[in-house]
Amino acid sequence: MTVEHHLVAEALSAGYHERIVVKELDLAIPAGRITAIVGANACGKSTLLRSLSRLLPPRSGQRLLDGRAIHRIPSRELSRMLGLLPQAPIAPEGITVAELVSRGRHPHHxxxxxxxxxxxxAVAEALEATHIAELADRPxxxxxxxQRQRVWIALALAxxxxxxxxxxxxxxxDVCHQAEMLDLLADLNRKRGTTVVMVLHDLNLAARYSDCLVAxxxxxxxxxGSPDEILTVDTVRAVFGLESxxxxDPVSGKPIMLPIGRHHITTDGPAG
Amino acid sequence: MISPTIRHLAAGRSIRRRQRQVILALLAGVICLAFALSLMLGKSFVPSGAVLGVLRGENVPGMSFIVGQLRLPRALLAMLAGLCFGMGGAAFQILLRNPLASPDIIGINMGTSAAAVFAIVVPGLEGAMVSVCAVAAGMAIAMAIYALSFRQGVTGSRLSLIGIGVSAMLQSVIAWILSRAPAWDLQEAMRWLTGSVNGAGIDQIWPLLAALALFGTVLLAQARNLETLRMGDDLAVALGIRSNRTRFMVFGGAVGLMAIATSMTGPIAAVAFLSGSIAARITGNNGSLLLPAGLIGAGLVLVGDYAGQNLMPGRYPVGVETGALGAPYLIYLILRVNRGGDSL
Known part of the structure; x- marks a missing residue:
């Protein structure tokens, strides 16, 4: 039932007020895969994500969904193809879980x-997938x-x-819920073929859970590229300015990054 | 096969829908009752049979004038203006995500009042011309506030702060005009500052009905988009809302209702501000607040005017009653918002 959608940025520049945060960026999101965007604070990860959707108009360049310019696609039609969970959504006071998740159906009405x-x-499926069906009537x-984060994910799933x-x-x-959340997205990707693009701070979780890393x-x-190609000592140094x-990873076989700071080092410095 | 979760969701929704219908019916019932009582009771008692007779167009000696010419227009004006104030006020509070950001606090009503006072005192206009000036200037000032707070879209806090600033400016303009006004204009001008339904005429009903038909419909059509906008702009846009368009439509609809109602009755204090908050308490956030807030506004003005006319020593305009109700609530709300930082 899932259609593979191709989301592409061409020479995309975006920013706020006078400041350009994302500069002439070209990117093709692999369809049907999980992609994680990683990078240091303030490198434009969230801005890129926002400008890939309709949240932030580009300064120059364009975003294409299946070859159509995103700002030309009617907003309701777009929101039936492209979902986005922003960083700080607001839950109206007193709203119950079921009602909030139901609002995810808005584009379909x-x-x-x-x-x-x-x-x-659709709402029931979203509640069950995020294991919050028993919270449905709670404010x-x-x-x-x-739990609240899972409610927001459920809204996006609905x-x-x-x-x-x-x-x-x-x-x-917490660690446990982080793994649960990413498992959920992996399920969604495998069962439905949903293309997932996320901004993640934790490099190791990003490497474990995604097919493609964007540094x-x-x-x-x-x-x-793939986690093996991206999570290297050179890339971590270039992107974060950090020796590592x-x-x-003995659990997944994917690469895992150990930061080398100035303290608590027992072995002799950076090595591959 | 239908899963238990689906059944549970469907059941919960139908309960909530019924609850909402019951609440709306009760509010409508209270308004009908208050409306009927304000036609029957007063300095003289008119039995229900006579009231119905007058409403049917019969000539009931001694009653036709009291009911048909005095009480009916007054009650209708109070009810319709209350509906406008209640709906418009709640729309602002939801739009700006702040119970303090009602149009009587952020300068929307003040624009209408200032224009009316100016029109009465300076060029010496009268009657309908004053109302026309007031509506036009009220809308123009509201649009100016909107334009001043526009920077890649309008945010609630910017709009509220600019509104409060403009409101303070307009207040000083009013004070200046009044200080230079001849005594015979003061009485008429004061009416535009407190709000009253004194001297209501049946011809005042039509502009309000038109405002409700036009701007009220715009607001109700945007109700669902407005609810979605409450979850923050980003999520609303992700759900397919054109946020700037929705904000503009809601702003325009609410300003239209407020300006026209204010031009008929003056800014009836605190109704716009109280209705949304009371509606939120009563409905417990079950569906859009606009309609319940409108009904509560209608009830407040009807009952407030009745109390001001009949229950007090002497007669007071309705704005005095609702203002007396609003002030303590405002203080309560400021304390609560400061503590918890919550919205409606």
Whole structure:
């Protein structure tokens, strides 16, 4: 049922007010895969994600979805193909989990259209996938940070888009919930073929869970490829200005990065 | 096969829908009751049979004038103006995500009042011309506030702050005009500062009905988009809302309602500000607040005017009653918002 959508940025520049944050960036998001955008703070990760959707108009260059310029696609049609979970959504006071997740169905409704059984099915599926079906009647304000984050993910799932962009979906989550969240996205990708693009801070989780890493530096694409190609001592140095050591992850076989700071070093400095 | 979760969701939704219908019906019932009582009770009692007779167009000796010419236009004006104030106020509070950001606080009403006072005192206009000036200037000032706060879109906090600033400026303009006004204009000008339904005429009803039909429809059509916008601009855009367009439509609709209602009754204090908050408490955030807030506004003005006319020693304009209700609530809300930082 999933259609593979191709999301492409061509010489994309974007920013806020006078400041250009993303500079002339070319990027093709691999369809049907999980892509993580990584990079140092303020390198333009979130800005790139926002400008790949409709949230931030580009200064120059363009974003294409299946060859069509995104700003030419009617907003409702776009929001049935491309979902986005921003960093700080607001839960209206007193709203229940079921109601909030139901709002993910908004793009599938017209002005006067009524709620259909299909909508209920989509919301129920989203609640079950995120393991919050039993919280359906609880007010969102009363939930813990981890539960609340799952509610927002459920809202994005209820939207049923084939492309899902997430801005730091694991912030505010403890280690256990981080793994659970990323497992959920991996399930979604495998079962439905959903294309997932996310900004992640944790390089090791990014390497483990994604098929493709996009390393950004100073608003530009530094390098893009499989975790093995990207998570190297050289890239970490270039992107984060950090010395490190890379070893194979005994759990997943993907690379894992160990930072080398100035303290608590027992071996002799940086090495491959 | 239907999963238990789906059944649970469907059941929950139908319960909530019924709850909402019951609340709306109760509010409408209270308004009908208040409306009927304000036709029957007053300095003299008119039995229900006589009231119905007058409403049917019969000539009931001694009653036709009291009910048909005095009480009916007054009650209708109070109810319709209350609807406008309640809906417009709630629309602003939801749009700006702040219960303090109602149009009577952020300068939208003040523009209408200032224009009316100016029109009465300086060129010495009268009657309908004052109202026309007031509506036009009120909308123009609202649009100016909107334009001043536009920078890649309008945000709630910027709009509120600029509104408060403009409001302070307009207040000083009003004070200046009044200080130079001849005594015979003061009475008429004061009416535009407190808000009252005194001397209501049936011809004042039509502009309000037109405003509700036009701007009220615009607001209700945007109700669902407005609800989605409450979750923050980014998520709303991701859900297919054109956020700037929705904001503009809601702003325009609310300003239209406020300006026309203000031009008929003056700014009836605190109704716009109270209605949304009360509606949120009563409905518990079940669906859009616009309609319940409108009904509560209508009830507040109806009951407030009745109380001001009949329950107080002496007669007071309705704005005095609602203002007295609004002030303590404003203080309560400021304390609460400062503590919890919550919205409606």
């Amino acid at each position: 017209r002005l006067m259209s009524r709620w259909s059984p299909g909508d209920d099915a 969102v304000d009363e939930l813990s940070g981890g 939207q049923q888009t084939d492309l899902l962009l997430l801005d730091e979906p694991t912030t505010f989550l 950004m530096r100073a608003g530009q694409l530094y390098k893009m 050591r890379i070893i194979p």
